[in-house]
Amino acid sequence: MSLAIVHSRARLGIQAPPVSVEVHLANGMPSLTLVGLPETAVRESKDRVRSALQNAQLDFPSLKRITINLAPADLPKEGGRFDLAIALGLLAASGQIPGDALAECECIGELALSGELRPVQGVLPVALACREAGRTLILPRANAAEAALVKGVELIAADHLLALCEHLRNEQPLPALAPPPPSPAPKVAELADVQGQQQAKRALIVAASGGHNLLLFGPPGTGKTLLASRLPGILPPLQEQEALEVAAIQSVCDRTPLTAWPSRPFRAPHHGASAAALVGGGSQPRPGEISQAHNGVLFLDELPEFDRKVLEMLREPLESGCIHIARAREQLTFPARFQLIAAMNPCPCGFQGDPSARCRCTPEQVQRYRSKLSGPLLDRIDLHLAMHNEPFSMGAEHSRGVPDTLTAAAQVLAARQRQAARQQGLNAHLGLDGIRDHCALEDADAGWLEQAITRLGLSRRASHRSLKVARTLADLAGEARISRAHLAEALQYRQLDRQPGH
Structure with a gap:
């Protein structure tokens, strides 16, 4: 008897085939053998399955020689997600x-051990693969709300193995799944709460x-982190396909079951994060912070404090989106495919340019501090903006034309709709053909731009990115x-990438 379980990484861009659970019963000395590169948690499944069948008043075929093969044999198997397939395979084979x-x-x-079905990680990618293959998914009821986020997939959800067996025998049908409740609107931080800093806004x-x-x-305290935290609130809501991609990554990475439609991710790893934590990897490769920020925002505070080798690993995904x-x-x-927002101090002490004149850093110290960021990495950041301390005020700024979150979000949405109608994508993702x-x-503007680029010493990549920013500015103006x-x-x-004196 053979069953299949879709590997939970199949929707994360990884070519992982479904894992087939094959159960073979033969006469001979009673034994149970589990093959196919199972790790410890998978090898222990035979004991969980045996106890679950007995406590569910089902017969474990103990007078047979049982071989359970997890195919393909060269793919390592990990976790407890195979328990249900093994148990149902044994029951069907017997x-x-x-x-x-x-x-x-x-x-x-x-x-x-009691026969209850427990939730597992990675259910949403499995549901997506089942929908594409036209298959029915059998899963724990605790995971049903997560799997139901995928429209068009047929689900069979149960709390206990015995209830599932009665349903499969047509003895006691399981109750139909209720439609998932509407997700609450995500809370967003208010942009107008940030005082001053009009150019930064x-x-x-x-x-x-x-x-x-x-x-x-x-300098510290100018509102860099506060502004970065406001970005998700002015971004448009996720489209269905984008939300499914985000939810699939969350389903694999998070320990808690996903029960709500996801909002745009906002990831802010500490500057001590390792390369594997930031970009992914490890002995059993897992998505890193940049993948968990997919279709959202990756905020790197204190950028020069990150290890330079770790930062350099961002160069390829910033270009390719993977x-x-x-x-x-x-x-x-x-x-x-994340949007990078970074913050840093202008010098080691942090107070260069501050009106208090507290900075005592030498030019060599400032240059050494800023050189932690390579030119190729800075080239891939479209906007570099200096922020300064502004006079403190306890007064409300709403009456002085400060954009609030709703106003800014409407401007952003209108600009993105113009881009979608023109090129079916964002300006930041334009290639050379799209720029052309x-x-x-x-002609006059092109000549002026060439002279400005030469005078400022910008690279060709920085020049192309400036052109794309100018295209966005025109879209914001409706031109x-x-x-x-x-x-x-x-x-x-x-x-930050101009020649000295400019």
């Missing part, structure tokens, strides 16, 4: 449930409108063509 009832089914779930709206990466640098992890056994690809088609300039004013403002956001 004739206690009809095998035909499982012909079009996939199974996932962990068994308690403008840069934040530009970054959100075009999907651009943003680096804020300035991360490739190579191991001796396998090569994996995780999605990583959608960022065309008048079809890029003007010189848009180009000038875009160049103002390249403040």
Whole structure:
């Protein structure tokens, strides 16, 4: 008797085949053998299955020689998600449930010793793969709300193994699953709570409108972290496919079952994070922070305090939107289309440019501090903006034209809709052909831009990114063509990669 369980990483860009659980009963000395590279938790499943069958008043075929094969044999198996498939395979092979009832089914779930079905990680990617294959998914009821986020997949959910067997025998049908309740609206931080910093707020709206990466640098207490935390609130809601991708990653990475439609991720790892924690990997490769920020925001505070080798690993995913992890056994690809927001101090003490004149850092110390960020990495960050301390005020700013979250979100949505109608994607993701088609300039403006780029010493990549920022500025203004004013403002956001004196 054979059953299949879809591997939980199948929807994360990893080519992982379904794991087939094959059960063979033969005459001979009573024994139970589990083969197919099972790890410790999988090898222990035979004891959990034996106890679960006995406590559910089902017969464990102890007078037979039992061989359970987890195929493909060269794929390591880990976790307790195979328990249910093994138990149902044993029951079908011994004739206690009809095998035909499982012909079009996939199974996932962990068994308690009492026969109860316990929730497992990675159910949503399994549900997605089942929908694509037109298969029915059998799973614990505690995971049903998560799997029900995938529209069009047929689910069979139970709390106990005995109730599931009665359903498969057509003795006592399981109750139909209730539709998942509507997800509550995510709470967002209010942009108007950030006092002053009008240019920084403008840069934040530009970054959100075009999907651009943003680096804020300035003395402590200027509001860099506060502004970064406001970005998810002005981004448009996730589309269905984007939300499923985010939920699939959360389902694999989080220990708690996913029961609500996800909002845009906001990940803020500590600067002591290792390379494996940030970009993914490990002995058993798992998605890192950049994959968990997929379709959302990755905020790196105190950017120069990260290990330089770790930061350099961001260069490829910032361009490609994915991360490739190579191991001796396998090569994996995780999605990583994130928007990078970073913050840093202007010097080691943090007070360069502060009106208090507290900074005593020498030019060599400042250069050594900033050199922790390589030129190629800075090239891939579209906007660099200096922030300064502003006079403190306890007064409300709403009456002085400060954009609130709703107003900023409406501007961002309108700009993104123009981009979607024109090029079916964000300006930050334009390739060379897209820049040529959608960022065309008048001859006079093109000549002016060439002179400005030469004078500022910008690289070709930085020049292309400035063009894409100018395209976003035009979209925010509702204009079809890029003007010189848009180009000038875009160049103002390249403040860390200019030649000295500019």
